[in-house]
Amino acid sequence: MKIRIILTLVAGLLAGLGPGVASAEDWRIKLFPDETDKSMQNLMTPVGAAIQIGGGVSDFTNDRMRDRTEPAGSWQVRAVIGTRSVIAGELAYVGTAQDITALGLDRDTTLVRNGLEAAVRFNLPIVRDEWTLEPFAFVGIGWARYDLINDDFNTSDVRENDDVGVVPLGGGFSVSYQNFMVDTRLTYRPTFDEDLLRGGGGSDNWAVTGALGYQF
Numbered sequence: 001m002k003i004r005i006i007l008t009l010v011a012g013l014l015a016g017l018g019p020g021v022a023s024a025e026d027w028r029i030k031l032f033p034d035e036t037d038k039s040m041q042n043l044m045t046p047v048g049a050a051i052q053i054g055g056g057v058s059d060f061t062n063d064r065m066r067d068r069t070e071p072a073g074s075w076q077v078r079a080v081i082g083t084r085s086v087i088a089g090e091l092a093y094v095g096t097a098q099d100i101t102a103l104g105l106d107r108d109t110t111l112v113r114n115g116l117e118a119a120v121r122f123n124l125p126i127v128r129d130e131w132t133l134e135p136f137a138f139v140g141i142g143w144a145r146y147d148l149i150n151d152d153f154n155t156s157d158v159r160e161n162d163d164v165g166v167v168p169l170g171g172g173f174s175v176s177y178q179n180f181m182v183d184t185r186l187t188y189r190p191t192f193d194e195d196l197l198r199g200g201g202g203s204d205n206w207a208v209t210g211a212l213g214y215q216f
Contacts, residue, residue: 027128030084043179044216048084052183053077054211058096064201068158069111072098074207080121083134083176083215088121090138096207100148104155109148111158117142117168132176138185139169146196146203162196164203174213181213 043049058074060066074096082088093116100111119140126133146162154160172185187207194203 027126027133030125030127043084045081047082047088048080048215050080050083050181050213050215051078052080052181052211052213054183054209056207056209058098058205058207058209060202061204061206062202064197065203068100068102070099072096072111072113074209076209076211078211078213080213082121082123083174083181084123084125084132086123086125088123088136090117090119090121090140092117092119092142094142094144094207100158102156102158104153105148105158106151106153109151109154112147112149113144114147115142115144115166117166119168130178132174132181134174134176135171136174136185137171140167142166142168142189144191144203157198159196159198162194162203164194164196165192166190167192176213176215179215181215183211183213185209 053076055073055075058072060069074094076092076094078090078092080088080090093114095115096113098111100109101107117140119138121136121138123134123136142165144164144166146164148154148158148160151160166189168187168189170185170187172183174181174183176182185208187209189205189207191203191205196203
């Protein structure tokens with residue numbers, strides 16, 4: 001009953017996108033891909049694969065880091081295998097950049113993060129004709145490198161660079177039509193082995209992002 005209500009609401013939101021898109025009765029959960037489905041006919045892979053490019057906003061959760069930084073702009077490139085199956089794999093490059101201020105640090109300094117992440121993703125594909133709606137959750141492991149750039153001097157408690165381990169986890173929602181898709185997600189990244197601030201201070205962070213993708 002709850003699933004039918006959710007599908008009805010989503011179908012109503014999609015009503016203006018095209019003829020027949022809003023009929024909730026024709027939407028169905030498809031846990032395993034079927035080559036006879038219209039949603040699969042434009043894809044070259046049996047489970048669906050995609051390349052996504054996007055961005056968003058990110059920030060630290062630790063008070064010591066937030067006191068020294070502004071929210072970050074975030075960008076990402078992600079490869080997904082299994083967009084049309086219940087279990088998928090993801091490999092992503094994730095970057096951020098944000099202003100940082102601290103006593104003894106050049107005011108023009110920017111804190112830049114670059115990292116790689118791999119994740120297992122759990123999908124709930126809901127299909128109708130060439131449309132797919134897909135809530136998902138994910139958890140993974142990764143590495144990130146923080147660097148201070150544009151700093152001519154630094155006698156502060158912020159180190160010039162730091163390599164940290166990350167555990168990306170979260171959830172999101174994607175909408176796809178034929179080969180094209182839109183992906184939105186909320187990610188929380190607990191970190192370990194971090195040492196960016198002298199005297200301690202975690203690098204845990206969150207991000208809200210969106211991406212455009214192409215499936216094949």
